Amino acid sequence: MSGPLQLIGDWGHVVAAGLFAVLAIWTGRRFSNRTAGKMLVAALSLTSIWLLSIAFGGVDRLETGVTESLRNCGWLVCLFLFPAQAGSAGMRHVKGAMPLYAVLALLLLAQCGLDIMASLAVEGSAHADRIGTSALLLRMLWAIGALILTSRVFIASGQEQRVLAAPVAAALTAMWGYDLLLYSSALLEWRGIMVQLFALRGAMMAALAPVIALVLRARPGQPVTPSRTLAWGGLGALAGFGMMLLLLAGLLAVESLSSPLVRAVVTGVLFAAVAGILLFVPATRLHALLKVLVAKHLFRHRYDYREQWMAFADTIGTAGPLAPPLRERVLKAMADITTSSAALLFLPDEAGRLTRQAGWNWKGEMPDTAILAPSLLQMMQSRAWVVDVAQMRAARDPDLPDWMHRDERLWALVPLLHFGRLLGAVLLTRPPLLRPLDWEDFDMLRAAGRQVAGYIAEERGQQALEEARRFEEFNRRFAFIMHDIKNLVSQIALVARNAERHADNPEFRKDMVLTLGECTDKMNMLLARLSRQEVRGDREIAPFALGDAVRAVVAVKGQVHPVLVEGDSGVAVEADRAAVEQILEHLTQNAIDASDAQAPVVLRIERQGDGALLSVIDHGCGMTGEFLRDQLFRPFASTKQGGFGIGAYEARELARSMGGHLKVESTPGRGSVFTLHLPLAGKARSVPDSKERAAR
Structure with missing residues (x-):
């Protein structure tokens, strides 16, 4: 040696x-x-x-x-x-x-x-x-x-x-x-x-x-x-050891031969046998057969439930941009349980019929009539029954649709039950090693079907929530626009009433034309916002003097009620001027509605730290703390006759969209103060407003 x-x-x-x-x-x-x-x-x-x-x-x-x-x-x-x-x-x-x-x-x-x-x-x-x-x-x-x-x-x-x-x-x-x-x-x-x-x-x-x-x-x-992985590995090692012994015996036999021709023939046969084994061993059918034999003779149950459930959860829970859609993942998870080669998912269509909605690894075309029969659905829902398609096909069961009779690949139909309601079904093809379904298959597939039904129901719920969110966004945007249109209508109605008394006054006619032009511009702007489906945050942010926005609002609201302006009108902010004017119009109108006819509304401009404060002050009826907490900013909750209940809510949302916020202080019987906080334009500085620029 x-x-x-x-x-x-x-x-x-x-x-x-x-x-x-x-x-x-x-x-x-x-x-x-x-x-x-x-x-x-x-x-x-x-x-x-x-x-x-x-x-x-x-x-x-x-x-x-x-x-x-x-x-x-x-x-x-x-x-x-x-x-x-x-x-x-x-x-x-x-x-x-x-x-x-x-x-x-x-x-x-x-x-x-x-x-x-x-x-x-x-x-x-x-x-x-x-x-x-x-x-x-x-x-x-x-x-x-x-x-x-x-x-x-x-x-x-x-x-x-x-x-x-x-x-x-x-x-x-x-x-x-x-x-x-x-x-x-x-x-x-x-x-x-x-x-x-x-x-x-x-x-x-x-x-x-x-x-x-x-x-x-x-x-x-x-x-x-022992685990099934260990049993399967041990069987593989034993098979490899046996192959090694056989190969060694063959080599020994070749070595003992004296004739060169016979040795060449035996060597060729041995090589062909080894090549055939190597080609046959990876076959899926052989693997399935060996796994069935291991499970039958070494284990009490066919399935390793822990391994199966972990693999099931891992397959469905695959995340990332490259992960397949949820419906394909659930089909693969179901097919992996029975080693089926393909699977189909049937879900209700608009007419309530279960039709094919997704497939995994499916080869071949499905007929247009590939619909599950109502009698079959009734049995699955009432009995939570996993349909043995192969058995029904062999028995020529009339409840099985014709297209399922013709396709020999189809093996099992699993109901997707969610709280007793049939959400759909999964159709599995037969495994590589054809075998009849037994009680373990039925129990395992029934449990997996309930789990898949939960995922499908969750997906539907998420889709419904997304649609509801989109409708909510559209309704919110439309409600804001309707509220603005209502204010414009009130403004035009006021001009029409005053025209009955002051139509002959040239100054009034000049103001009326100016007011109507502003209303027209605002209505065109609202139509443009509605047509392009403007979302919150889509604002034209630019520096401007707060005094210009205040003066534009006072020019309109001051015609119907006393409005005073205090503070530094030259304070510049970084915001959307149209949105700021819209906020002021809402808050000023609310203050006018809450005040007596002769009690003025005050608009005060201040600078505080790195922000500007614009306060709308009234001495009206005021609001309780409960109303401020529960009702003021709640959409569609209004105490005014014919009101939309979104003025304060829209003002707060507009302020937030520009990086600001809205603060409210109110005392019943003494009045309210709405304070709009906006960021200053650059460093804290004042710029001349339009009135100062005109004076210069």
């Missing part, structure tokens, strides 16, 4: 011996009061001793053969005791397999005898060769018998014990299967392969120790429950 192989072999056996020794000590502490537990400790200890004898004594010494026979004896007794503790069924197995136990025990005695004879024979003699060949044959026969017995013990174990026995059976199968290949190569004198197998034997045994520890980690009487 070369240097690297010798190092791998020695250290592999040492590590494996240490692992089995630790496992024996740990097992002895957990199962010290049970006969089978004590025998298991003995088998693990004998395995550790055998591995040490190989590491420090080699493979050709007497103690190595004897300890291997003792190792096999220990595991044989374990295979006898394990079924005997499983009750009457286990005892029937022990009685039925008693001849096999007896044959294996005799083979062990014969091995020990041959090992002793081989140690006494002269090395290299024909007698020694015959003894060695006989010993190899006996060990091969023992390995074959042990593999048969292990499979029988596993099959005879009940459903509960089978989960516990599976890892141990797999470990023993790997150990004796490796022995069979090793002794076969030695008997056929394939020395190159035999040396490599001897070197890797320790590493293989080291890998088996954690498998046995997985079972022993469970409490006595409590079966081990």
Whole structure:
């Protein structure tokens, strides 16, 4: 054996011996009061001793053969005791397999005898060769018998014990299967392969120790429950190990052939077989078949509900700009449960019929008549029934639509029930491995359907809220415009009343033309705002003197009521002048409505810090604190006859849209002060208003 192989072999056996020794000590502490537990400790200890004898004594010494026979004896007794503790069924197995136990025990005695004879024979003699060949044959026969017995013990174990026995059976199968290949190569004198197998034997045994520890980690009487990922990975590792052994056996067979032509043919066949396996292994159908077999023989339930639910939530909860729409995500989540290749989502149309609204991975066209029959919907809603489409198709059920009879891919129809109301349905295609639906499928799909219905209902609610928000924005904007039109109508009506008395006055006619022109400009501006669907914040912000806006409002409102202006009219603000005038018109009109006929309304301009204050002061009836808190800024709540109830609300919203705010102070019987706070234009400074500019 070369240097690297010798190092791998020695250290592999040492590590494996240490692992089995630790496992024996740990097992002895957990199962010290049970006969089978004590025998298991003995088998693990004998395995550790055998591995040490190989590491420090080699493979050709007497103690190595004897300890291997003792190792096999220990595991044989374990295979006898394990079924005997499983009750009457286990005892029937022990009685039925008693001849096999007896044959294996005799083979062990014969091995020990041959090992002793081989140690006494002269090395290299024909007698020694015959003894060695006989010993190899006996060990091969023992390995074959042990593999048969292990499979029988596993099959005879009940459903509960089978989960516990599976890892141990797999470990023993790997150990004796490796022995069979090793002794076969030695008997056929394939020395190159035999040396490599001897070197890797320790590493293989080291890998088996954690498998046995997985079972022993469970409490006595409590079966081990490996995850499906571990079971699937273990099956894959076992399959890979089997493929490696088969490939190795094929290479050995090629090496033993003498004819070049025959070797070439066998090599080609071997290469074709390996290529076919590699092409077939990734097949979806094969994976589905193996998963079904693992679930059927190693687990009580078909589904790992924790894994399924976490994957379901992760698929639906995928976020980000590249994530598919919600409806495609729920379809994929439903299809992943049953490994279906495609899915369709049916939701009500305008006529209330369930029609196709979305699809995932669907190939092919759907007919225009792809509508779920009302009788089918009634059964799904009244019974929360998952429709077995394949079964109904086979029975020629008339409730199944014709287009579903014609499509052989369709497999299950899942109702989406939300608080007892049918919101839609999900149609799943059959999985890669066709199988009938069972109670687990029905329960799992029914629960998933309710969850999907919740997401669909939430999506509909969000869409309805978005539409309501848009209508609310439009209604708010339209209500503001209507309120402004109402003020303009009042202003024009006032001009019309005054014209009856002052129509002959040239000054009045001049003011009337000016007022009508301003009203026309404002109405055109309102129409423009309505046509372009102006949103809040779409303002023309520019610096201007507050005195100009105040003077424009006073020119109109002062005709019907005394309005006084106080303060610094040259204070400049950064705002939309039209919006400021609109706020002043609302607040001044409200102050006039609340005041006596001779009580003046005061408009005061001040500068405070980095802002300008524009106060509208009246000495009218005032407002209570409750009204200020609950009613003043509440839209469509008005105390005036024919009022819209949005003047104060619109004034506050306009102020906020320009970076300002509106403050109110009021005392019943003493009046109110509405103070508009606006940001100054740049630094705190005064600019000449229009009146001052004209004087200059």
